[in-house]
Amino acid sequence: MFKVRVLNEEVIKQVIDMKQVVGAIEEVYRLKSNEKTEVFDMVFHEFERGVADMDIKSGHLKGEDIFGLKVVSWFKDNEDKKLPMLIGTTMVFDSKTGMPIGMLNAEYITGMRTGAAGAIGAKYLARENSADLLMVGAGHQATFQIAATLISMQNIKNVRIYDPIDSNNAKKLAESMKELLKDKFLSKYENTDLYDEISKKFNVNFEGVDDLEKAVKISDVIITATPSRKPLIKKEWVKKGTHFSCVGSDMNGKQEIDENILACARVYVDDMNQALDVGEIEIGIKNKTISKEDIICEIGDVIVGKEKGRLSEDDITVYDTTGIALQDLMTSKIVLDAAKEKNLGVVVDL
Amino acid sequence: MFKVRVLNEEVIKQVIDMKQVVGAIEEVYRLKSNEKTEVFDMVFHEFERGVADMDIKSGHLKGEDIFGLKVVSWFKDNEDKKLPMLIGTTMVFDSKTGMPIGMLNAEYITGMRTGAAGAIGAKYLARENSADLLMVGAGHQATFQIAATLISMQNIKNVRIYDPIDSNNAKKLAESMKELLKDKFLSKYENTDLYDEISKKFNVNFEGVDDLEKAVKISDVIITATPSRKPLIKKEWVKKGTHFSCVGSDMNGKQEIDENILACARVYVDDMNQALDVGEIEIGIKNKTISKEDIICEIGDVIVGKEKGRLSEDDITVYDTTGIALQDLMTSKIVLDAAKEKNLGVVVDL
Known part of the structure; x- marks a missing residue:
């Protein structure tokens, strides 16, 4: 039985801060340059061209002992159903044992890590x-x-x-x-x-x-x-x-x-x-x-x-x-750590 | 916010039965023959050859309106840590909207669906x-x-x-x-x-x-x-x-x-x-x-x-x-349905 922390957007918004995310994404780039990361092949599938697709991006942050994936789907018709068109879920695993650690709503984290990436380009x-x-x-x-x-x-x-x-x-x-x-x-x-x-x-x-x-x-x-x-x-x-x-x-x-x-x-x-x-x-x-x-x-x-x-x-x-998926994994990890410290989110037995 | 049902092995063992799984796996094969399924590319990564690896198998059961993935890792040294060497997690999504539906421990389901597969070979x-x-x-x-x-x-x-x-x-x-x-x-x-x-x-x-x-x-x-x-x-x-x-x-x-x-x-x-x-x-x-x-x-x-x-x-x-991942998805779906009916597992907001 594994303890998996589940974080929804509400909790993520409580614990995430941009300065920390910028630092985390810089660290991803640093680890990548030092060959402490691995990007796995992307899986992409179109359910219907121009209407619905999904991808699975995954990788390994050796430097942080985690691996994981982000599933993102885009369903155009969701707008009519009052659902978000883009839906994302991230899973984080311990790369020393394979144990699942966390499942997170990926949307807000994607926004944050993408903002940080653009800013790091300007900074350097x-x-x-x-x-x-x-x-x-x-x-x-x-x-x-x-x-x-x-x-x-x-x-x-x-x-x-x-x-x-x-x-x-x-x-x-x-x-x-x-x-x-x-x-x-x-x-x-x-x-x-x-x-x-x-x-x-x-x-x-x-x-x-x-x-x-x-x-x-x-x-x-x-x-x-x-x-x-x-x-x-x-x-x-x-x-x-x-x-x-x-x-x-x-x-x-x-x-x-x-x-x-x-x-x-x-x-x-x-x-x-x-x-x-x-x-x-x-x-x-x-x-x-x-x-x-x-x-x-x-x-x-x-x-x-x-x-x-x-x-x-x-x-x-x-x-x-x-x-890259590594940005999502790193940001998810700092969010999971912060949530753990504040005892936020739901911990489930998997 | 999405409602995701999380099922651990204990709950899965309560609701799964072999006759139903055999029927489900036959249905997967039937859907596959009728081109109502899609198997996505497998992601495979060796952390260290002969010591630790992981794969992500994913696919789409059009006939059942679900898609999803199973992550399976194998860590040889887990035995010394009193952890299972093989660890698996399945995620199921609605293929009409992309919404996550369930996260399940994959181990027992893998055992059941693999047993069913061998038996179906004999049956036919x-x-x-x-x-x-x-x-x-x-x-x-x-x-x-x-x-x-x-x-x-x-x-x-x-x-x-x-x-x-x-x-x-x-x-x-x-x-x-x-x-x-x-x-x-x-x-x-x-x-x-x-x-x-x-x-x-x-x-x-x-x-x-x-x-x-x-x-x-x-x-x-x-x-x-x-x-x-x-x-x-x-x-x-x-x-x-x-x-x-x-x-x-x-x-x-x-x-x-x-x-x-x-x-x-x-x-x-x-x-x-x-x-x-x-x-x-x-x-x-x-x-x-x-x-x-x-x-x-x-x-x-x-x-x-x-x-x-x-x-x-x-x-x-x-x-x-x-x-194939489709077997895990189909079995996971019948297990999720049974758990829902009996109000078992943990439903989290993602």
Whole structure:
């Protein structure tokens, strides 16, 4: 009989905090660079093309003695049934014994770890004095990306939000951003030394914009998190020294920025194989605008100091993050540990 | 928030019964033959060769509107830690919405569904008047195989048990078999119409034997469930009309019967691809004793009447069953339904 802790979204939201998640995802990248991780083959199945699919991503964090998997399904018709279209479940196992340790709702953790990934790209690759952040995409991911990036960077002053589908989304999100950041993220740090530091970092200008070209031209850091299948950002718009974290492309055919930007940038990825297959770089590689050899390295190699990030203030840098199961496992583990300490969740005998 | 029913082994043992499992596994084969199932790619990982590994088998039972997966790990050193070496967990999802439905300890269900599989081979391929059953292997699987086969066949009179490692195992198991069958299987049917029928079927002779050749020569049905990597049963020993259900070979390099038996037999499998990869037929195919074209069909095609089983009383028949995730999913579903009806297990919010 095994004791398995089951955590739903409500409990996860209580114990998770973004600064810790950023640290955890950095640690995943570090372990990956040091060959303390293994990514297993992905299982993908379409129940009906364009209507319903599921995938199982799994892997092993040797450095943390856990392995596990995340099952994510997407059912388009769930909207009519008042159910979420995306449903995810993560299972964590002890890699010293094989024993199951936890089962977790994967949705909120996916949002958090994806936000952290985009921010880590900016932290290690953007200019340190970056002041202007542009968020492209005002969907579910935007708040996570903005929170994580503000926490991870030191000098952001302006956050502009652009939405390719409806500029009203961007305006509304910008208006409510201060409150969202306070409720969802800052509240975690009440009565801690971090509160003032993070409160100050969140105290910047937020603006919804509808002219993407104009916004790109004055941005130091650009994060893209859209479902786009054609480039939204043209090469001519991009100023010297800009950093991109491309978060949206995680599937064949997705693309958010002009592949010619990649050709003149220093390009980094989270996982080489997955990025080549389904990342932002996929299209550029396929139409030979860039080659695999042009990719500098995985971001973990920069974090541990094996490879260099930007070489000058003028470099354009791109971080292509596709999301790997290891991020979910690591974040799930810190959430499980925190829940255990606070005696939260339900412990079942399996 | 989703309601997920969690069932541990204790609850599963309360609600599962072998006759129902045999019916469920037949239904899986039927659905498979009618293309109402999909087997996804298997994920396999060796943490350390010969010391620890894990696999994730998954699939979709369209006919039952469920999909899911079974994670099984094997850690050799668990024995020293007083933990089971094999640990399995099954997750079941609704394939109309993607919602998680249940998480189950997989061990006992694996035993039951594997027993049912061997028995179904005998039921559809052995001679109807088969009276002598030989169980090769006195390990964990033997009791499940014997129970399922006695329930599924009509005329078994003698059950002989042979163990390739230690003949004392076979003797001990034979001596305790009546009690085991009563406690583990017959007790499920108390106060039902089935009780007398199954009680009668279980009332046969059990004998532990140490001369395999002699036992093979007088057997009508032979079930092999050993971890053998070399043939235990020679072709010269096999009498006309014998049926084999080969259960043990589920991994590269495993083999229980002389491949020359396959060359003169009508051979059936549970899943063509998996059997070719890792089943009893693997070695015979690889050394060209038989070819893929010699395999008659998957057993489901016999059950639904698309293909013939044995053609004469003299045919030797072989059923090579490797075990597929669909069996675990189907069995898990009937167990979840039974537990729900009896309000057993723990329902958690995920």
